[in-house]
Amino acid sequence: xxxxxxxxxxxxxxxxxxxxxxxxxxxGFWFFLGGETVLFASLFGTYLGLKGSTHTGxxxxxxxxxxxVFIMTxxxxxxxxxxxxxxxxxxxxxxxxxxxxxxxxxxxxxAFLGFEIYEFYEYVHHGLGFTTSAFGSSFYTLVGTxxxxxxxxxxxxxxxxxxxxxxxxxxTNAPKFYVAVLYWHFIDVVWVFIxxxxxxxxxxx
Amino acid sequence: xxxxxxxxxxxLKGEPTKxxxxxxxxxxxxxxxxxxxxxxxxxxxxxxxxxxxxxASFAMPFILLLATIQVVLQLYVFMHLNERGNGWANVMIWxxxxxxxxxxxxxxxxxxxxxx
Numbered sequence: 504x505x506x507x508x509x510x511x512x513x514x515x516x517x518x519x520x521x522x523x524x525x526x527x528x529x530x531g532f533w534f535f536l537g538g539e540t541v542l543f544a545s546l547f548g549t550y551l552g553l554k555g556s557t558h559t560g561x562x563x564x565x566x567x568x569x570x571x572v573f574i575m576t577x578x579x580x581x582x583x584x585x586x587x588x589x590x591x592x593x594x595x596x597x598x599x600x601x602x603x604x605x606x607x608x609x610x611x612x613x614a615f616l617g618f619e620i621y622e623f624y625e626y627v628h629h630g631l632g633f634t635t636s637a638f639g640s641s642f643y644t645l646v647g648t649x650x651x652x653x654x655x656x657x658x659x660x661x662x663x664x665x666x667x668x669x670x671x672x673x674x675t676n677a678p679k680f681y682v683a684v685l686y687w688h689f690i691d692v693v694w695v696f697i698x699x700x701x702x703x704x705x706x707x708x
Numbered sequence: 709x710x711x712x713x714x715x716x717x718x719x720l721k722g723e724p725t726k727x728x729x730x731x732x733x734x735x736x737x738x739x740x741x742x743x744x745x746x747x748x749x750x751x752x753x754x755x756x757x758x759x760x761x762x763x764a765s766f767a768m769p770f771i772l773l774l775a776t777i778q779v780v781l782q783l784y785v786f787m788h789l790n791e792r793g794n795g796w797a798n799v800m801i802w803x804x805x806x807x808x809x810x811x812x813x814x815x816x817x818x819x820x821x822x823x824x
Binding site: 512513514515516518520522524529530533534537538540542544545547548549551552553555569573576577580583584587588591594595596627631635649670671672673674675677685688689691692695696698699700703704707708 | 714716717718720721722723724725727729731732735736739740743747750753754756757758765767768771772774775778779782786787789793796797800801803804805807808809810811812813814815816817818819820821
């Protein structure tokens with residue numbers, strides 16, 4: 504067994520965790536997500552503390568519209584499912600399926616980002632700037648940080664799609680795809696609290 | 709030993725075993741059911757706010773409960789926290805939640821009530 508030159512190419516059941524590097528990436532990424540959770544907790548706490556301080560600017564109930572937020576929520580939730588399909592295809596050894604479902608995820612992410620840019624544009628026109636009030640600052644910081652995560656996720660997955668468009672599934676890129684999809688799910692986890700705490704409670708409370 | 713002689717950049721060929729395929733089919737079904745459930749929970753949360761018949765005193769805790777259920781589904785079904793061997797991932801995220809709750813509570817109280 505000293506000189507084993509045959510290249511092992513069979514598909515393992517969990518290609519993302521077949522190597523030590525893959526397992527380390529997985530563990531390290533969950534550590535990172537723990538940090539992200541606390542980051543967003545501090546932004547949520549700040550927003551909840553300051554949402555009543557509207558000064559002379561408009562408040563949440565004057566700005567937010569349920570239909571827009573509902574569409575954005577559905578888009579992001581669906582993109583979470585398409586990224587799940589991507590990973591299922593990866594584990595089945597269907598590389599084309601992986602690339603296809605991740606492309607759909609990116610397109611849905613871009614649609615979400617488009618709606619968010621439109622939303623912020625509208626709010627600025629209604630008189631809510633970043634420095635208008637404490638509510639404005641904390642709202643744009645919280646929702647904007649989430650939007651920046653969406654933009655980063657889109658750039659990340661697009662980079663993977665371009666770089667590995669011809670390589671096929673390997674033990675090197677499987678953990679990379681897997682971790683990028685975990686990041687995408689986390690973006691949706693944060694959005695669940697944003698639409699509940701910021702928008703729904705802003706309109707109903 | 710398992711990694712010996714293995715080229716991590718070689719394309720992986722072949723099909724998963726029948727057992728793995730069955731497991732993946734089961735997983736897909738669970739995930740699609742969870743997705744439908746998430747859509748339902750989200751719609752319920754929006755309806756409870758859009759409808760005038762439901763008082764805000766009920767809608768607020770109700771929305772928070774729905775959000776929590778949805779996040780647990782997302783973490784355990786979509787992000788595979790329920791799978792064996794992911795114990796440390798659970799430790800990481802739940803440690804974060806334990807730190808996040810007092811963070812939110814203290815910021816709300818300090819900024820919102822004390823009005824610094």
